Amino acid sequence: MASPRNSRSILPGFGLSLGFTLAYLGLIVLIPLSAAFVKTAGMGLHEFVSVVTSPRVIAAYKLSFGASLAAGFVNMVFGLIVAWVLVRYPFPGRRIIDALVDLPFALPTAVAGIALTSLYSANGWIGRWLEPFGIRVAFTWTGVFVALTFIGLPFVVRTVQPVLQELEPEIEEAAACLGANRWQAITRVILPELAPSLLTGFALAFARALGEYGSVVFISGNMPMKTEIVPLMIITKLEQYDYSGATAIAVVMLVSSFLLLLFINLLQKWSRRHQAI
Amino acid sequence: MSSLTTTPFATPRPSAASLPRADRDPAWARWILTAVALLFLAFFLVLPLALVFAQALEKGVGYYLASIREPDALSAIRLTLLTVAIVVPANVVFGVAAAWAIAKFKFPGKSLLTTLIDLPFAVSPVISGLVYVLVFGAQGWFGPWLIRHDIRIIFAVPGIILATAFVTFPFVARELIPLMQAQGTDEELSAVTLGASGWQTFWRVTLPNIRWGLFYGVILCNARAMGEFGAVSVVSGHIRGETNTMPLHVEILYNDYNIVAAFAVASLLALLALATLAIKTAIEWRTRGRA
Numbered sequence: 001m002a003s004p005r006n007s008r009s010i011l012p013g014f015g016l017s018l019g020f021t022l023a024y025l026g027l028i029v030l031i032p033l034s035a036a037f038v039k040t041a042g043m044g045l046h047e048f049v050s051v052v053t054s055p056r057v058i059a060a061y062k063l064s065f066g067a068s069l070a071a072g073f074v075n076m077v078f079g080l081i082v083a084w085v086l087v088r089y090p091f092p093g094r095r096i097i098d099a100l101v102d103l104p105f106a107l108p109t110a111v112a113g114i115a116l117t118s119l120y121s122a123n124g125w126i127g128r129w130l131e132p133f134g135i136r137v138a139f140t141w142t143g144v145f146v147a148l149t150f151i152g153l154p155f156v157v158r159t160v161q162p163v164l165q166e167l168e169p170e171i172e173e174a175a176a177c178l179g180a181n182r183w184q185a186i187t188r189v190i191l192p193e194l195a196p197s198l199l200t201g202f203a204l205a206f207a208r209a210l211g212e213y214g215s216v217v218f219i220s221g222n223m224p225m226k227t228e229i230v231p232l233m234i235i236t237k238l239e240q241y242d243y244s245g246a247t248a249i250a251v252v253m254l255v256s257s258f259l260l261l262l263f264i265n266l267l268q269k270w271s272r273r274h275q276a277i
Numbered sequence: 278m279s280s281l282t283t284t285p286f287a288t289p290r291p292s293a294a295s296l297p298r299a300d301r302d303p304a305w306a307r308w309i310l311t312a313v314a315l316l317f318l319a320f321f322l323v324l325p326l327a328l329v330f331a332q333a334l335e336k337g338v339g340y341y342l343a344s345i346r347e348p349d350a351l352s353a354i355r356l357t358l359l360t361v362a363i364v365v366p367a368n369v370v371f372g373v374a375a376a377w378a379i380a381k382f383k384f385p386g387k388s389l390l391t392t393l394i395d396l397p398f399a400v401s402p403v404i405s406g407l408v409y410v411l412v413f414g415a416q417g418w419f420g421p422w423l424i425r426h427d428i429r430i431i432f433a434v435p436g437i438i439l440a441t442a443f444v445t446f447p448f449v450a451r452e453l454i455p456l457m458q459a460q461g462t463d464e465e466l467s468a469v470t471l472g473a474s475g476w477q478t479f480w481r482v483t484l485p486n487i488r489w490g491l492f493y494g495v496i497l498c499n500a501r502a503m504g505e506f507g508a509v510s511v512v513s514g515h516i517r518g519e520t521n522t523m524p525l526h527v528e529i530l531y532n533d534y535n536i537v538a539a540f541a542v543a544s545l546l547a548l549l550a551l552a553t554l555a556i557k558t559a560i561e562w563r564t565r566g567r568a
Binding site: 010011012013014016017018020021022024025028029030031032033035036039078081082084085086088089091095097098099100101102103104105106107108109110111112114115116118119124125126149150153182207210211212213214218230231232234235238243246247250253254257258260261265 | 301302303306307310311313314315317318320321322323324325326328329332367370371373374375377378379381382384390392393394395396397399400401402403404407408409410411412414416417418439442443446462465466469470474475478479497500503504505506507510511523524525527528531536539540543546547549550551553554555557558
């Protein structure tokens with residue numbers, strides 16, 4: 001038998017496929033992305049810092065990070081419950097509900113945006129029930145949070161679900177045999193098993209929420225210093241033909257999402273090791 | 278706690294089936310958790326979806342049909358279909374090529390390449406549009422050259438296509454890479470050993486093996502390409518009847534307080550999303566049934 005390396009090399013098309021892959025990757029993704037960094041490099045540190053730390057932009061960071069974190073946490077709690085119910089409790093229509101969980105991935109963000117805005121505006125289906133209590137959702141921080149919760153909903157469900165399915169019932173039976181009650185079995189045996197996937201789902205939802213634009217701009221109302229998200233700041237600068245300002249903010253966002261991506265990759269390695277044991 | 282209060286339904290009756298056990302959830306917990314999960318999904322998924330169709334049909338079927346047959350709406354639909362017709366095949370060719378190189382061969386830097394392919398998912402859609410403005414815009418790298426040769430990319434159709442290609446870049450590749458890695462190279466090697474050419478091997482051996490994964494990737498890529506908003510919004514210039522895709526047309530109608538027409542066009546996109554979910558689920562059942 002030939003060695004695996006030699007046997008691989010008799011397949012044709014390596015040069016063609018890798019060449020095309022690298023060319024297309026470079027043209028569509030890498031060269032355009034590098035333009036953002038090149039543009040910022042030519043900007044001068046002082047100008048860069050003054051743009052990315054101006055009060056209006058800082059307010060946008062606070063809103064984007066705060067609302068994304070809050071939405072991520074809500075999705076972590078409810079995503080775990082949804083995944084648990086979908087895996088453990090058979091009920092009629094479960095498969096349809098299961099398929100529906102991916103709706104935020106499939107529904108165009110602008111459609112989600114106008115639907116949520118109509119739903120939560122003062123005379124909307126949900127908004128009109130909240131209005132008498134003085135609760136306003138549309139055009140406030142809460143509206144941004146609701147949109148980001150919608151957009152991040154599938155992540156935790158889809159990361160936790162497979163782990164929960166793989167979880168052997170024996171470990172819960174073992175916990176029972178050893179005298180644990182249900183609460184102890186859940187908090188000491190099941191949750192630690194799910195922790196890496198829960199965190200991964202949270203981080204993915206958080207990363208998606210940070211960059212989200214379409215579903216948020218309609219419901220946020222876009223008031224300066226109050227309900228402007230970071231991607232909107234980029235659009236605003238672009239509309240004023242302030243290309244270097246827009247790019248500076250974009251670079252801050254790109255660096256934070258690359259760091260998040262790195263963190264998510266580490267998390268996934270951890271969860272793979274966790275599952276292997 | 279339940280022993281102190283006198284609520285009639287809170288007292289557990291100790292029978293063999295309902296005795297608290299560590300490997301089973303009590304019935305009340307099952308009911309409450311199921312109710313919480315369903316309520317959460319009803320509020321966040323079902324209500325927004327139902328609202329799209331309810332609003333779209335608010336002024337009747339005649340108005341609905343008129344809204345989606347209006348010239349600007351039709352031109353938006355055409356532009357969206359044109360974009361998809363270019364972007365999806367381009368990303369399919371790329372996805373197949375990338376998966377072939379990554380899954381069938383060993384080379385240094387493979388894991389870096391895989392990470393780079395996923396990169397567009399980590400980039401905000403707005404930034405995906407912005408970077409093309411920096412390359413092809415009037416003040417961009419190729420801006421002066423393009424103006425001299427009277428070629429428009431930004432605020433024109435090519436920009437929309439490029440930004441959409443960026444945003445949907447990883448979809449096909451990331452479905453195919455793990456699938457082709459799991460399938461290994463044995464079947465292709467046999468084909469080549471028996472005298473098949475490279476293309477014959479690909480069309481007759483590899484493609485039949487990956488067709489469901491490929492279809493899955495195409496469906497997801499197509500849905501995102503038709504629905505992309507942020508990236509396209511930056512590069513389109515919002516010229517009615519010319520550079521408006523369906524999601525941008527929805528935005529314009531909505532901002533003009535033409536709510537019913539906005540939801541009418543949005544309902545087409547919502548139907549697309551539902552069709553995507555249905556096909557995706559069907560493929561998942563099919564492939565799971567085989568495994």
